Amino acid sequence: MDTQIRGDMFIGADAVAGTAGELHAIDPASGQTLDPVYRGATRDQLDRACALADDAFDSYRETAPDVRAAFLEAIADNIMALGDALIERAMAETGLPRPRLEGERGRTCGQLKLFAQVVRDGRHLDVRIDPALPDRQPQPRPDLRLRKIAIGPVAVFGASNFPLAFSVAGGDTASALAAGCPVVAKAHPAHPGTSELVGRAVRDAVAGAGLPEGVFSLVMDTGYEIGGALVTDPRIKAVGFTGSRRGGLALWRMAQDRPEPIPFYGEMSSINPVLLLPEALGARADAIARGFVQSLALGAGQFCTNPGLVLALAGEPLDRFVSTAAEALSALPAATMLTPGIADAYRAGVAAIAKSDAVETVARGQEGHAHSCQAALFVTDAPRFLAEHALQDEIFGAASLVVRCADLHEMRAVIDALEGQLTAAIHMDAGDHDAARTLLPRLERRVGRILVNGFGTGVEVAHAMVHGGPFPATSDPRTTSVGSLAIDRFLRPVAYQDLPDDLLAPALKEANPLGIERLVDGKRG
Numbered sequence: 459m460d461t462q463i464r465g466d467m468f469i470g471a472d473a474v475a476g477t478a479g480e481l482h483a484i485d486p487a488s489g490q491t492l493d494p495v496y497r498g499a500t501r502d503q504l505d506r507a508c509a510l511a512d513d514a515f516d517s518y519r520e521t522a523p524d525v526r527a528a529f530l531e532a533i534a535d536n537i538m539a540l541g542d543a544l545i546e547r548a549m550a551e552t553g554l555p556r557p558r559l560e561g562e563r564g565r566t567c568g569q570l571k572l573f574a575q576v577v578r579d580g581r582h583l584d585v586r587i588d589p590a591l592p593d594r595q596p597q598p599r600p601d602l603r604l605r606k607i608a609i610g611p612v613a614v615f616g617a618s619n620f621p622l623a624f625s626v627a628g629g630d631t632a633s634a635l636a637a638g639c640p641v642v643a644k645a646h647p648a649h650p651g652t653s654e655l656v657g658r659a660v661r662d663a664v665a666g667a668g669l670p671e672g673v674f675s676l677v678m679d680t681g682y683e684i685g686g687a688l689v690t691d692p693r694i695k696a697v698g699f700t701g702s703r704r705g706g707l708a709l710w711r712m713a714q715d716r717p718e719p720i721p722f723y724g725e726m727s728s729i730n731p732v733l734l735l736p737e738a739l740g741a742r743a744d745a746i747a748r749g750f751v752q753s754l755a756l757g758a759g760q761f762c763t764n765p766g767l768v769l770a771l772a773g774e775p776l777d778r779f780v781s782t783a784a785e786a787l788s789a790l791p792a793a794t795m796l797t798p799g800i801a802d803a804y805r806a807g808v809a810a811i812a813k814s815d816a817v818e819t820v821a822r823g824q825e826g827h828a829h830s831c832q833a834a835l836f837v838t839d840a841p842r843f844l845a846e847h848a849l850q851d852e853i854f855g856a857a858s859l860v861v862r863c864a865d866l867h868e869m870r871a872v873i874d875a876l877e878g879q880l881t882a883a884i885h886m887d888a889g890d891h892d893a894a895r896t897l898l899p900r901l902e903r904r905v906g907r908i909l910v911n912g913f914g915t916g917v918e919v920a921h922a923m924v925h926g927g928p929f930p931a932t933s934d935p936r937t938t939s940v941g942s943l944a945i946d947r948f949l950r951p952v953a954y955q956d957l958p959d960d961l962l963a964p965a966l967k968e969a970n971p972l973g974i975e976r977l978v979d980g981k982r983g
């Protein structure tokens with residue numbers, strides 16, 4: 459595998475340098491600029507990437523399941539074949555430690571392989587057949603056959619905080635390619651070298667599988683122009699995004715303001731409430747506090763599943779939780795953040811909340827250098843939390859706010875006032891089940907995943923996973939960006955009425971040559 463980092467993007471099969479402005483990765487640990495220089499794509503280069511994707515669409519979306527599945531597996535193999543060069547470059551560009559990045563690489567490849575299985579299995583096509591009933595009275599029924607087809611070329615915006623699992627060949631790309639959609643990926647400017655390496659791995663897999671070159675392109679942008687032009691290009695039919703609320707909303711608006719508005723799947727901001735129910739808190743406040751701080755500190759807190767809000771009833775057990783958490787958090791070494799901009803945003807967010815009369819600062823982690831995260835823990839009470847909406851704002855980093863509630867009614871009022879969230883964690887013992895039963899319906903209205911006696915960081919890539927939720931956690935609460943159901947975002951149903959068998963796609967033919975599960979006359983088989 460070619461592990462040279464040259465400053466390239468990929469417009470279909472062509473490795474090219476852009477010419478629009480300059481972009482350098484920065485090692486956030488040292489503040490040093492990393493070679494090589496990258497240049498942004500020109501409008502012409504973007505136009506070619508979108509034209510190639512559009513050209514590739516009709517043949518790629520009808521590839522045989524085995525061909526598409528083997529292609530996804532080849533991407534994973536090519537990523538692994540990049541070996542240490544990929545990990546070292548990602549470490550230099552993100553400040554994330556080796557074990558975390560090796561784990562993330564495993565998750566990325568596992569995700570591609572899961573989607574290969576999904577493609578072979580064929581259930582995502584959701585084939586439904588209502589055979590003709592020519593003798594039905596008073597009207598005959600036509601022959602109706604439904605399958606889901608790929609939605610079209612997809613734009614993917616790589617995230618800064620998961621340079622592999624949510625980036626060039628991350629979940630959005632894997633699910634779009636699995637659905638049969640060509641992808642034009644926009645590299646995150648914080649890790650262009652990592653993006654180039656992974657982009658080449660995908661480009662080579664496209665060629666190896668004999669697929670049209672337009673199945674995948676990777677573009678760089680030194681500002682926002684190319685990202686905006688990508689979302690508004692008429693050949694792009696859906697967008698996957700992970701990043702800030704501001705960036706996500708700006709791009710969402712562009713997607714909706716097009717002459718042809720398109721689905722925009724943005725994962726944006728979440729503070730992931732953690733509920734400490736009385737019996738569990740009384741029994742193990744210290745252990746929960748230590749687990750909480752560990753989860754909060756993961757990746758310098760740069761997880762959208764980070765536990766940014768804790769709700770519990772006021773009293774001695776909560777005081778114990780706060781004091782153990784404060785002690786553990788004070789010992790946390792400062793951790794390098796992904797970019798100087800993210801470190802500045804974290805510092806500003808912490809300063810703003812610390813200044814509020816509504817909260818007390820109970821602990822700060824160790825101080826570090828200019829681009830590091832000094833953890834922070836704050837406390838308030840429910841009336842003050844409810845009165846100051848800004849206390850709900852995501853602070854991207856290892857900061858969290860504990861809200862003391864007078865009773866379960868007040869805890870419920872806080873839950874009801876929350877914006878949409880990716881996760882909610884409930885710490886509970888058997889004696890807490892009655893309380894949990896009353897809170898669950900409120901949580902279901904707010905979040906995409908409810909978990910017990912754990913923390914939301916570290917999403918399992920599985921069939922039953924939901925990594926989504928109401929706004930602002932995501933821009934579309936009906937879907938997930940992690941797990942096999944993510945493929946649904948890039949499919950749309952088409953019904954065929956009375957089409958002759960020889961014109962039907964294999965998935966719909968009477969003889970079921972793919973051997974996939976189908977709903978025939980309302981029955982699974």
Ligand SMILES: NC(=O)C1=CN([C@@H]2O[C@H](COP(=O)(O)OP(=O)(O)OC[C@H]3O[C@@H](n4cnc5c(N)ncnc54)[C@H](O)[C@@H]3O)[C@@H](O)[C@H]2O)C=CC1
Pocket residue numbers: 615616617618619644645646647679681682683685686700701702703704705706708709725726727728761762799800803804853854
């Ligand atoms: N909740 C979450 O999952 C995450 C939240 N964040 C938040 O985002 C902040 C900044 O981090 P970034 O990762 O750089 O996110 P970002 O939203 O600024 O950028 C993400 C991507 O979108 C592009 N982009 C953003 N705004 C755009 C616009 N108006 N037009 C065209 N393209 C645009 C950027 O170039 C980049 O490729 C963090 O401080 C944090 O607050 C970051 C990563 C994950």
Ligand SMILES: O=C(O)CCC(=O)C(=O)O
Pocket residue numbers: 617619620624700760761762763914915916917925
């Ligand atoms: O917690 C995880 O594993 C995923 C986090 C995530 O989706 C994000 O930070 O963007």
